[in-house]
Amino acid sequence: MPDANIRIPEEARDRLAAIAAGEGLSLRAYLARLAETLLTPVERAERAEKARAALARWNGYAPTAAEERDLDTELDRRLARSTAQ
Numbered sequence: 878m879p880d881a882n883i884r885i886p887e888e889a890r891d892r893l894a895a896i897a898a899g900e901g902l903s904l905r906a907y908l909a910r911l912a913e914t915l916l917t918p919v920e921r922a923e924r925a926e927k928a929r930a931a932l933a934r935w936n937g938y939a940p941t942a943a944e945e946r947d948l949d950t951e952l953d954r955r956l957a958r959s960t961a962q
Contacts, residue, residue, distance in 0.1 A: 880905070
């Protein structure tokens with residue numbers, strides 16, 4: 878596979894190189910491993926849909942879009958409150 882050049886700030890490159898070195902890897906190897914472990918937005922959506930389907934089969938939980946928004950809002954509120962303390 879041919880290499881690609883990616884332009885990032887020097888500070889970011891240095892930080893990533895230090896992290897890679899700390900794990901005994903080259904920056905190239907570290908970035909390749911990192912890319913293999915992260916999900917694309919499409920993969921995340923697919924995984925979330927599978928999880929929702931499994932949850933619905935397991936216990937019948939199937940919130941509506943409005944219920945999901947309400948739950949997200951409540952979670953955001955609680956997180957904001959806990960980080961403010």
